[in-house]
Amino acid sequence: MRLAQCLKRFRVARGRARCATCEIFERVVQPDVVWVTVPEIAERFEVKLSQVHRLIEERSLLASRIDGVVKVPELFLGETEPLRELRGTVLLLLDAGFSEAEAMTWLLEDEPSLGTSPILALRAGRKSEVRRVGQALAF
Numbered sequence: 681m682r683l684a685q686c687l688k689r690f691r692v693a694r695g696r697a698r699c700a701t702c703e704i705f706e707r708v709v710q711p712d713v714v715w716v717t718v719p720e721i722a723e724r725f726e727v728k729l730s731q732v733h734r735l736i737e738e739r740s741l742l743a744s745r746i747d748g749v750v751k752v753p754e755l756f757l758g759e760t761e762p763l764r765e766l767r768g769t770v771l772l773l774l775d776a777g778f779s780e781a782e783a784m785t786w787l788l789e790d791e792p793s794l795g796t797s798p799i800l801a802l803r804a805g806r807k808s809e810v811r812r813v814g815q816a817l818a819f
Contacts (some may be wrong), residue, residue, distance in 0.1 A: 691695075713788055714752035725760055739774070740767045742784045753788060755799045765802045765810075772811055776818030786814070 688810075701779070715768075716724075721732045736743045740762045743752045755817060756766055773783040785797045794801045798810045 686804065714754040715744075715746060716754050718750050719750060719751075720755065724757070735762055738767070739770050742766075742770055742780055742787070744781070753784070753799070755788070755803065763799075763802060765807045766799075769798070769802060769807070769811055769814060773814050776815060778818075786817070787796060 692761050718729060718732045718736075721731050725732070732741075736752070737740045741752050741756055745751075756763055758764070769787070770783055773786065776782070778786065787802075788797055790797050791801075793813050794806070794809065797806075798814065801810045
């Protein structure tokens, strides 16, 4: 079963339930992703560590704790700042009932209706299309 179908099925439960399929997809998606630590992001953006933590708190970036270290997928980063289209998309997904883990998984996994992963579509300038698909998953 595709993750999108699984998430759509549990959307009725207001995002409170999680199934084994979601856990499997999280494990499948995460190893393929290049992860960057908070200090590496601070160095890349030439900002303080606290500013990177603030970006995560404000949901300009989504982060995951891997082996006890907070990391961010490199695809979420631009040259000197977080990908601009990411924050609005993340907020839309969270408002639609996704958890942060579900939102990150959905952004990184291939989405059949987009023909690619949503994060790659965002990077290609297809923000409206990605948000339309994300919003449709909430219903």
